[in-house]
Amino acid sequence: MTTTEPQSRDFKKLYKKEVANLRLRANLKKATIQALDKRNDSFAELDFDLLRNEAKKIKQESVSHLNELLSQFEDNAHKNNCAVFYAESPEKANAYILDVAQRHAVKKIVKSKSMVTEELRLVPFLEKFGIETVETDLGEYIIQLAGETPSHITAPAIHKSRTEIAQLLHDKIGIELNDDPTFLTGEARKALREKFLSAEMGISGANFLIAENGTAVVVENEGNARLSTSAVKVHVIVTGIEKVIPKFSDLRIFMRLLGRSATGQKLTSYVSLIRGPRRQNEKDGPDEVHIVLLDNGRSALVGTEHQEVLHCIRCGACLNVCPVYRSIGGHAYGSVYPGPIGSLVTPLFFGPKNAPDLPFASSLCGNCTEVCPVGIGIHHQLLAMRHEIKAKTKRGVEAFIFRTFRKTMLRPQRYRLFSRLARIFSSTPIVAKAFKGWTHYRELPKLPARSFREIYKSERGKE
Ligand code: SF4
Known part of the structure; x- marks a missing residue:
């Protein structure tokens, strides 16, 4: 690795450390809100x-x-x-x-x-x-x-x-x-x-x-x-x-x-x-x-779909409005360019292998695009880059899950079989373990005991 390459490959480690730093979050919140208030007043x-x-x-x-x-x-x-x-x-x-x-x-x-x-x-x-x-x-x-x-x-x-x-x-x-x-x-x-x-x-x-x-x-x-x-x-x-x-x-x-x-x-x-x-x-x-x-x-980048990232005038407004940046700060990105624009330019300037997770460090809320003074569609760009990274890296498990999901949704018989299995196994420890990353910050919804189709059938039988 040359001395100029970013440390963004460690993003997952870095953000976990920063997000737990409550003092950092308080400093960031205060400073970014102040900057945004002033920005909004000055454009009035x-x-x-x-x-x-x-x-x-x-x-x-x-x-x-x-x-x-x-x-x-x-x-x-x-x-x-x-x-x-x-x-x-x-x-x-x-x-x-x-x-x-x-x-x-x-x-x-x-x-x-x-x-x-x-x-x-x-x-x-x-x-x-x-x-x-x-x-x-x-x-x-x-x-x-x-x-x-x-x-x-x-x-x-x-x-x-x-x-x-x-x-x-x-x-x-x-x-x-x-x-x-x-x-x-x-x-x-x-x-x-x-x-x-x-x-x-x-x-x-x-x-x-x-x-x-x-x-x-x-x-x-x-x-x-x-x-x-x-x-x-x-x-x-x-x-x-x-x-x-x-x-x-x-x-x-x-x-x-x-x-x-x-x-x-x-x-x-x-x-x-x-x-x-x-x-x-x-x-x-x-x-x-x-x-x-x-x-x-x-x-x-000239002539590619990412050409517009070259419009950036480095004003920093997209950082101030970004809920991800405001929670983790700039150091978590491991790059000299943090925030939404950093998540775009870091993989583009230094290669996607050096920053594979940064385009995913966004809620895609679109706040960044809204404030950008040169009209860069930042969150659209981030989404496009996610597709490119997925296509190149074909992230194994996730790609398999989505392929299976697609096939299941296209065939009613498979869908019914899958729903039945999901209802039987959804509350078992094996499923809880498989979804542990996902359920760390949210709850897996409980599936009803009977499907709509089953209820409908049995209720019609009573008529
Ligand atoms: S708001 Fe636009 S111009 Fe300003 S830093 Fe972000 S991408 Fe660049």
Whole structure:
């Protein structure tokens, strides 16, 4: 197994552990309900369906013309003096980024939030080569200090209460034990400021890549991404190939949807439009900008029935509404991408063998599809993926049961025989044992002593 593969094969073990953690469930419930309330309020003044349709159209157009748009983006990025590297796999992306760092004798990197760098497991990779890589988003910084991975796409430390965070910062960076959020943020800012001033390289993600002018768009709330991209000598942008959109004017649609869907904000505090290194006569900015575009299974989805998962703008709203995510949290998924969208992209990016159970980790209630700002039919996609997995793996016992059930239902004689046997044996210990997994959380219904047909016959005989 490579270091970048998820641990989703262990989903059944992981979720059992997490679902029993009542404190985790309380933290998740509080945070997700708050996020959803804010989301709903912020959309009250807008026509969500209209905006969503426009966003969906742009994404459909972008993904259908992915190759052309990427070439156009690359040409324009080159004109803006950026280097562009296409990485087919996480290994190739990591090797390129390491090479850039080593060529510049980099000892310290400041990094802002990026799901693709999590997909690459970039931080542990760089640390192996002696390059200190500091997460500068507050949530990510907390997670890094805890030695954990993020548990939510937009709120990496959502599973922790403020008391837990206060204790962690006290233990790890020696600050006074005080769970006031303003105090904690101020202390983290002080610790991070020194890192910004001494780092030679910055790494960020990009929320969108604009083909018509080679601009990378970075959306954030803390100003740490802006510092990670401008107060350093070398800046590396790492993102997925599906982030490209055709025109600058398309951005206005996504800007209205992204902040509202993620945190209920009309607009995030900072939106940085990055078009290349510092120009002559400019005081701030890096000397070099590199853009690493990760494929890792994405291009293979174009033209398939799963193409629309490439529309995702990683807002995290589908996690907040998902009853499964809210019960088990992000770590149970064993993937950097948790929740409904994670259950789709993990098997697609890393192969279904690495995440055979994730598409089944859904009640198919459709809440995720309802809130998705780019109109991905998430629960339909999950259902389609279940069929594919079933068809490939032909899960033995279950497939046998359904085949037998079908044959039984199609033949009245067999149906009658089966019903009689079921009535005789349904309350015996052998049946209870066979259905023990199913009856762990629910009761097997009791079958009546006589069938409708038998009652009907005997009652008619009395007339
Ligand atoms: S699938 Fe939709 S709701 Fe979920 S993170 Fe992506 S854009 Fe947001």
